[in-house]
Amino acid sequence: MSYELKTVFASLPQMERGVSKVIGGDPKGNNFLYTNGKSVIIRNIDNPAIADIYTEHPHPVLVAKYAPSGFYIASGDVSGKIRIWDTTQKEHLLKYEYQPFSGKIKDIAWTEDSKRIAVVGEGREKYGAVFLWDSGSSVGEITGHNKIINSVDIKQTRPYRLVTGSDDNSTAFFEGPPFKFKFTMSVSADHGRFVNCVRFSPDGNRFATASADGQIFLYDGKTGEKVAALGGSKAHEGGVYAVSWSADSSHLISASGDKTVKLWDVASNVAVTTFHMGTDVLDQQLGCLWQKDHLLSISLSGYINYLDRNNPSRPLRVVKGHSKSIHCVTVHRNEGRSYIYSGSNDGHINILSPGCTTGVNDEFSGKGHSNLVSEMVVDEGGQLVTCSMDDTIRYTNLTKKDASDLVKMDVQPKCVAVGGGGYALAVCIGQLVLLKDKKKCFTLDNLEFQPEAGALHPGGGTAAVGGSDGKVYLYSIQGNTLKADGKTLEVSGPITDLVYSNDGAFLAVSDEKKVVTVFAVADGYALKNEFYGHHAKVVCLAWSPDNEHFASGGMDMMVFLWTVSDADKRVKIPDAHRLHHISSLAWLDEHTLVTTSHDASIKQWTVKF
Structure with missing residues (x-):
């Protein structure tokens, strides 16, 4: 490796x-x-x-x-x-x-x-x-x-x-x-x-x-x-x-x-x-x-x-590009070409086409976010879904490159996840909001925990929400509602990120205690493996398209590449960004990882397993 x-x-x-x-x-x-x-x-x-x-x-x-x-x-x-x-x-x-x-x-x-x-x-x-x-x-x-x-x-x-x-x-x-x-x-x-x-x-x-x-x-x-x-x-x-x-x-x-x-x-x-x-x-x-x-x-x-x-x-x-800290990144393939989308703390969203020899950068037309972009994902309809500290979630058509549809939140969203059937889940301060077809359809208030991160199962039907209490709460999506399953998963500390593998077989959870925990979904979310190596809080996770490997980025400026079946088989990228912690990760393909940081730069790594 x-x-x-x-x-x-x-x-x-x-x-x-x-x-x-x-x-x-x-x-x-x-x-x-x-x-x-x-x-x-x-x-x-x-x-x-x-x-x-x-x-x-x-x-x-x-x-x-x-x-x-x-x-x-x-x-x-x-x-x-x-x-x-x-x-x-x-x-x-x-x-x-x-x-x-x-x-x-x-x-x-x-x-x-x-x-x-x-x-x-x-x-x-x-x-x-x-x-x-x-x-x-x-x-x-x-x-x-x-x-x-x-x-x-x-x-x-x-x-x-x-x-x-x-x-x-x-x-x-x-x-x-x-x-x-x-x-x-x-x-x-x-x-x-x-x-x-x-x-x-x-x-x-x-x-x-x-x-x-x-x-x-x-x-x-x-x-x-x-x-x-x-x-x-x-x-x-x-x-x-x-x-x-x-x-x-x-x-x-x-x-x-x-x-x-x-x-x-x-x-x-x-x-x-x-x-x-x-x-x-x-x-x-x-x-x-x-x-x-x-x-x-x-x-x-x-x-x-x-x-x-x-x-x-x-x-x-x-x-073009970013001059301020980058907080999130995602990738998407459109018309046979790969694109990297990144959002920074001034609300700017940048479009990067890495395959192009000149590394062309661009931006969306129309009014975008007015504050820090905290999370971005691409849904099944090829729309970029972004949430921001301006208390909005925006849907941007990636073909037209026009930031058009906007959903106003009651409280500030921390992150957003997308799933099949037009569903999206916004994790807000003290609140969960289920969206369907760009509209709010269900809000869950008065939670017994402080939600920090969320993910929707690719096969549909399940939402996983990570809390600051070190627990993952599972919910069923029933029509236009979220219903608590009464099932929780425990990890080492307050949760910072959680992501389902692309095939839905695994759920990876990172926490402030420097551990990444992977659960096997088909086995009733049984513990698959725990991954140790970071020297500081793990901030972000991303699954490789092969579903065998995933990457984690931390406050220690390190990126680790893990193998699900063998916690000892790993690659460490020290000082991936020399000055700041890793803020977000995404895979262009199973051998290409993209990393971002508060140094406002984007790096592309070639990985061999």
């Missing part, structure tokens, strides 16, 4: 309204990178389905940048730690770790020889530092600002120059090394609001500053003298959050809160192309990157847009 990680469907960048997002580019032009929570995500720019995740920071990471050599990446977190790590090895070995100041690191810049690093942000005593990458020794001082510094860049040609942009509405200019403060571009003459981004052109002749006042100014890269204001009095109608230069320094792109990205011809000072990204608030553009022939921008939604110069109204590609 063995396993192998086949694919990582990485999370999107974590976005915050009104805060620019730095996207780093690989100097060879092959990859781009960004951050989400404690992860740094590296993606192939030609095929963003190829991804790698660095997870060694103990605190949320805000920025990561490649060294010009391409061999190392420097990443900075909210505590002020900067880690410099290797890009050539799969393990990403740590080379150095420094703490230039205590507080958020918001931007990083390297000198072209990959020997010096500048970091800026929100320190307590200072807002920036410049040091040698291999010793941490200071090579100058970043002064001249009295508020948070949002952005820094270093001229990539000698003589070196360094520039910073701050919340004090000013830009500071430095000469070096060692870098010394030269002067500040005065507030009255230039930007009237926060400076969000500063970037030198690759040839070093110019640098651009972008501000929340909608203006972009160009300065001489060597002297710091103002050269022009792009677009005259205003470059954008909204705040400008990021700029990125073309490799030949003749053009740049700018991303704005007015929901557009503009492509500027620097010499003639005109916007050659305006990319209109939408009308919703989530279409605000907070980051951009010009990498080889690719023009990328990042929306407030976290979506990564590949801009099309020939068709400004429609991106070439939009990389």
Whole structure:
């Protein structure tokens, strides 16, 4: 028995309204990178389905940048730690770790020889530092600002120059090394609001500053003298959050809160192309990157847009996915193709087609959930049934991809299960609700236990409900009612999940005491086996299509693959998701397992028994 990680469907960048997002580019032009929570995500720019995740920071990471050599990446977190790590090895070995100041690191810049690093942000005593990458020794001082510094860049040609942009509405200019403060571009003459981004052109002749006042100014890269204001009095109608230069320094792109990205011809000072990204608030553009022939921008939604110069109204590609914790996953085969459906704590449901070489992501049209999606299953009619903390259960037609039918619950549903005959069971706080054909048909209140999870037997007729008292309660479905059988099954502790095998022969139950118990249904729910191995609470279960094996995921970040007939025959996947517990599992086929976690990524594993 063995396993192998086949694919990582990485999370999107974590976005915050009104805060620019730095996207780093690989100097060879092959990859781009960004951050989400404690992860740094590296993606192939030609095929963003190829991804790698660095997870060694103990605190949320805000920025990561490649060294010009391409061999190392420097990443900075909210505590002020900067880690410099290797890009050539799969393990990403740590080379150095420094703490230039205590507080958020918001931007990083390297000198072209990959020997010096500048970091800026929100320190307590200072807002920036410049040091040698291999010793941490200071090579100058970043002064001249009295508020948070949002952005820094270093001229990539000698003589070196360094520039910073701050919340004090000013830009500071430095000469070096060692870098010394030269002067500040005065507030009255230039930007009237926060400076969000500063970037030198690759040839070093110019640098651009972008501000929340909608203006972009160009300065001489060597002297710091103002050269022009792009677009005259205003470059954008909204705040400008990021700029990125073309490799030949003749053009740049700018991303704005007015929901557009503009492509500027620097010499003639005109916007050659305006990319209109939408009308919703989530279409605000907070980051951009010009990498080889690719023009990328990042929306407030976290979506990564590949801009099309020939068709400004429609991106070439939009990389969708999750930017928040994923709570549930299910799979379904439709028209000969497999799909993975996942739901996150912002109510977003994502559609992933793993067979497609580009790992296409999509979403449903229509109004979806407005809060955390806690459970999802596909019923016999090919509808996705989801329950959410917005106190609703939704039925979504998977062919039309339209979230249409909605059932309002009296109390918050925790999970939902489906069975034959159009039945569904919603397990709510202190309540069980039986649904038939998308309508509530029976409610059971005043329970003697607190229900936590539920399952419907595939053959119909039976509902199993797990309680916080460590017991499984069995009910008969009689017409439109639920009737207690008076039969209970006992497990080791409070129940977290329970699932019938696809053929209905077994019921697997997981509990908080780290045990999975399997009962044989045909033998009157006699105990078949108990499975031990997890180091912490077991959270979720999923049966393989072969009904011989099942998977369990726990708070210990481990996934176990079990054989029903032999509790000792198992496969352990340690650190399946490095930073968070396993939140949900599903089988694409009997040799492919899908796992999700609060790291907002989806992983696909190949399993051999």
